[in-house]
Amino acid sequence: MQHFASDNYAPVHPEVMAAIVAANDGAAVSYGDDPVSARLQVRATEVFGERARIFPVLNGTGANVISLMAAAPRWGAVIASDVAHIHTDENGAPERVGSLKVLAVPSVAGRIGPDAVDRYAGDIGNVQRAQPAVLSLTQVTELGTVYSVADLKLLADAAHAAGLRVHLDGSRLANAAAALGVGLREITTDVGVDILSFGAAKNGGMLGEAVVVLSDDDAVAGPGGPGRLTEAVPYLRKATMQLASKTRFVSAQLLALLGEPGTPTSGTESAAEGTAADGPLWLRNAAHSNTMAARLRAGIEGAGLPEAGVRVTCPTEANVVFATLPRAAADRARAHARFYDWAPGETADRVEVRWMCAWDTTADDVDEFVRAVAAAL
Incomplete structure (x- = not known):
């Protein structure tokens, strides 16, 4: 079937399918305590930095909800674009499941600027208002545009200065990196993203995405914040029904896309x-x-x-x-x-x-x- 409807329509890439088949060799410990998931963790540190911790999940909405719940207190709010997927296309999941109010900001061609933080910074400390706790950005945006490296850094700096964490909805992060000619780390860890929803299904995967914790400094969370992200994500992943019993098959897909440990992390320098x-x-x-x-x-x-x-x-x-x-x-x-x-x-x-x-x-x-x-x- 020919289509131009969604990159979700595409079949599984043969290299991803081969990785799934390879992971199907005998028994393995469940819930992520398997050799494939262990290799994925090593690879995550190579791709995103030594502090990165990766948690495979079942889908993108789950990755977003877990990330936001981990990064914000129960009374928190999320600043996002008015066309952000978490605001328009996830049936209110961050609000229904995560109990987090989404504060939508008008965008230009899908992008928002540091003034989005300024718009709600005055609400911090006001008990009458949902407390801004996270700035959520989408890369690639829902309108197909890409934030530059410099723009991401400005946004992250503004959020951190206000005591907010930064979440990146990266369902098409690979497309953004390819468009900019940079590696994945340059538009995540290096610009100050704290937690990432990393997409795989739209880029050749079968099913499954990942939550990637990139920064775990309590100082970036405002007063009364939720604490360390790596401590929260495992429990939230289970509580939100996003922990696969046979995690190795999700990890295998992510490894096929990211590459095995020890291989080059990006081809942009040599291509x-x-x-x-x-x-x-x-x-x-x-x-x-x-x-x-x-x-x-x-x-x-x-x-x-x-x-x-x-x-x-x-x-x-x-x-x-x-x-x-x-x-x-x-x-x-x-x-x-x-x-x-x-x-x-x-x-x-x-x-x-x-x-x-x-x-x-x-x-x-x-x-x-x-x-x-x-x-x-």
Whole structure:
């Protein structure tokens, strides 16, 4: 099935599937006390820094909820973009399950700035208000844009100065790193992220993500804060039903993407002309899906589709293209490949759509889809 609906539609990458099969060799201790999970922990310190501690979980919403619960007290609140997944697409899970109020801040092209912290810093100490405890950022944003390294550092510094911890929803973190030409550590640990939801399923995995604790300094938590993250996450993972009994099969997927201990952590330094052919699987997959999205946008513009009624609405910085077009044309194009409506268009007869590329999207897929959209118009 050809699709431009979601990178979740993509199959499991063969290298990930092979890692799962390899992990299926005999019995192993359950709940993460297995050799595969032990190797994953070693690899996490190589990729994210020696203080990193990784906790495999079952899905991205679980990773986000556990991270936020660990980083905030029960009376805490989370500052996030108005289009953040934790605010719009997780059925209120941080609030229903985590008992944490989400304080939504207007974004520009999906991104927020340090003024998001200033907006709520005055509430700290006011018993009438939910207490801001965490700044949650999404990288890549829900609108397909990417925070620069410098912007992430500014945001983290502002949050820490106010006594807040920093959470990063990294369901597409690999795509951001590939787009910026940096390793995973440069846009997490090195800029001051305290806790990370690391995505795998959208980048070639079968199922499962991870919570990665990057900084465990009590000083970054405000008065009455929850204490050390590494002490909280194991209990929260179990209490929120995110601890897999056969954790080794989730760990195997993460290892396949990150690479085994002792291998290079990033191919961005050695890859020729910005390609990622020699990099770890996370980078190869993400760079490819980003390239396919760039090809899709170039195809739309090169085929004269803007003049025919297609208007690209957001910067194309990772693996997704947003555009508006006539609703009738969008429905006709969907006969060729699945994709989702995102928002109403400029007028009642138009709609904004999201075209998402994945690790398995081919150049032929893109070119055929451009022709299908042209025919639908």
